[in-house]
Amino acid sequence: MSRDICVCLDFLEDHHRTQIENTAARGGMSVHFFTPDQREQALAFVPQAEVLYSNIPALLQAGRQLKWYCCCYAGVDNYCAHPELFPNDECVLTNSNVYGLTIAEHTVMAALMLLRRMPEYMDRVARHEWTGGLAIGSIHGITAVLLGTGQIGQCVAERLRALGAARIIGVNRSGRPAPGFDETHPTGELDAVLPKAELLVMAVPGTGETRHILSRERIALLPERAYVINVGRGGAVDQQALMDALNAGRIAGAALDVVEPEPLPPEHPLWETKNLLITPHVSGNLTLAYTRDRNVDSFCEELGNYIAGRPLAHAVDRTRGY
Numbered sequence: 001m002s003r004d005i006c007v008c009l010d011f012l013e014d015h016h017r018t019q020i021e022n023t024a025a026r027g028g029m030s031v032h033f034f035t036p037d038q039r040e041q042a043l044a045f046v047p048q049a050e051v052l053y054s055n056i057p058a059l060l061q062a063g064r065q066l067k068w069y070c071c072c073y074a075g076v077d078n079y080c081a082h083p084e085l086f087p088n089d090e091c092v093l094t095n096s097n098v099y100g101l102t103i104a105e106h107t108v109m110a111a112l113m114l115l116r117r118m119p120e121y122m123d124r125v126a127r128h129e130w131t132g133g134l135a136i137g138s139i140h141g142i143t144a145v146l147l148g149t150g151q152i153g154q155c156v157a158e159r160l161r162a163l164g165a166a167r168i169i170g171v172n173r174s175g176r177p178a179p180g181f182d183e184t185h186p187t188g189e190l191d192a193v194l195p196k197a198e199l200l201v202m203a204v205p206g207t208g209e210t211r212h213i214l215s216r217e218r219i220a221l222l223p224e225r226a227y228v229i230n231v232g233r234g235g236a237v238d239q240q241a242l243m244d245a246l247n248a249g250r251i252a253g254a255a256l257d258v259v260e261p262e263p264l265p266p267e268h269p270l271w272e273t274k275n276l277l278i279t280p281h282v283s284g285n286l287t288l289a290y291t292r293d294r295n296v297d298s299f300c301e302e303l304g305n306y307i308a309g310r311p312l313a314h315a316v317d318r319t320r321g322y
Contacts, residue, residue, distance in 0.1 A: 004032060005024055008039070019300055043058065074099045094313075100155030103203070146181070169182060204236050210236045214237045256270070302314060
């Protein structure tokens with residue numbers, strides 16, 4: 001009986017396919033490639049597959065014999081919130097923790113734009129006004145608080161350190177130390193940490209625990225010079241409270257790569273909020289060649305674990321959401 005792997009992705013190049021095939025062959029497994037344009041063919045094939053590497057929930061839902069679903073995205077909260085997507089309750093879910101570099105670069109870009117007052121200068125340019133004089137800030141010497149100290153948070157911390165951040169404080173669920181941070185605190189101590197934040201970077205998964213973790217009350221704890229950057233999940237921020245704080249000048253600025261809802265409707269007041277940068281959920285975009293290569297590398301590393309009967313390194317606890 002053949003052991004089949006179904007791969008349905010739109011970013012693979014020939015060398016990626018060869019890499020996956022060579023890894024699978026070492027375990028006597030066969031790989032069948034589809035693109036999202038071949039969705040119907042993939043749906044017809046996946047019921048016999050043992051492994052699925054994709055990002056299409058409908059394929060997972062059709063995988064009656066699946067033992068392992070590797071999602072090519074980092075965020076898998078939708079799968080955790082909908083157990084009915086898994087016809088086989090024993091199917092292991094893994095995510096792809098390979099987005100640290102690209103999201104960290106996006107975060108640094110947004111931080112520099114905010115610190116150097118680009119939203120305000122862009123408004124002036126749109127009005128064809130040639131006026132300067134705005135006082136700017138710098139990452140050099142700043143105190144940064146990172147809510148989330150996983151792979152993404154660690155990559156952000158590394159780059160902020162290289163640009164001269166004076167103090168990098170991590171906040172995670174347990175308070176466990178993480179590489180690149182001067183200190184780490186559990187989320188229970190978040191209220192005590194926020195008044196220190198000149199830059200708050202949020203990179204947390206979407207779970208019940210993180211819903212509106214940056215609440216109106218916690219936004220009020222931030223100093224007026226603080227900037228907020230969210231590259232995790234839109235639901236982690238009380239958006240109305242953030243808009244109110246920005247429009248009142250209560251905090252200095254914010255950048256949101258994730259919002260609620262997505263896509264953001266044209267009439268939504270976020271578009272008109274002062275000192276706010278909005279990007280359409282692109283910080284971890286798979287158009288970067290490095291990220292694509294690392295995505296396939298990660299799958300092949302996990303496939304090697306799967307073939308050898310070792311635990312999967314990026315297995316998700318679906319009850320916790322990450």
